[in-house]
Amino acid sequence: MSLLTENNRQYYEGAQGFRGNGVLVDFTTTFNTDLIFGSASPSDVDYQKNNFKLYTSTTGVPGSWSETTTGYSVSGNVITFTAPPATGLYIVVQLKKLDGGNYGSTTADKAYGDTVEKNYGSYAYTKLEDIVNNFLLAYVGPGKLIQDVKRTDVIFHAKRAMQ
Numbered sequence: 707m708s709l710l711t712e713n714n715r716q717y718y719e720g721a722q723g724f725r726g727n728g729v730l731v732d733f734t735t736t737f738n739t740d741l742i743f744g745s746a747s748p749s750d751v752d753y754q755k756n757n758f759k760l761y762t763s764t765t766g767v768p769g770s771w772s773e774t775t776t777g778y779s780v781s782g783n784v785i786t787f788t789a790p791p792a793t794g795l796y797i798v799v800q801l802k803k804l805d806g807g808n809y810g811s812t813t814a815d816k817a818y819g820d821t822v823e824k825n826y827g828s829y830a831y832t833k834l835e836d837i838v839n840n841f842l843l844a845y846v847g848p849g850k851l852i853q854d855v856k857r858t859d860v861i862f863h864a865k866r867a868m869q
Contacts, residue, residue, distance in 0.1 A: 712736070712737060716736070718822075720800060721798050722737065723798045724798075727791075731788075732787075735784075739757070739822075739825050741780055741783050742757040746777070747776065757819060758801050759810070759815075759816075760798070760800075761773055762774050762795055764794070764795060771811065773809075777789065801822050802818060803817060803818070834861070838861055838864055
């Protein structure tokens, strides 16, 4: 079943922050949306496949953020830097948004796209497949309310209930 596991910043802003400590090189994002990584370099054609941008700042003050385009790779939802980020360095992963997000200083630096908007409402609906699976698990089987039933019969009645 779908659960909202993101905090407000991740869900509404599409951003997650980290702090460098001079030791760690791996940072794991916990968005409901998986990171898609083509390339770190904007000159690489695969860079456009990315559904996020990575920003750093030494102060964390608005206007001080710059896009990071070298020295990292992504596997799954883990961002790995080639060298540990400096102690106290602010790091933000910004999923692409229609308004470009809050971290790019120029139009080219902003994270334009629709990744964040595609995630809206993901927690609000339960799939029919989940309802059917949960019903079969809870009520059908030896020693349960219904001994045996065809899955197609359950789907039929679930659809009728939705009507």
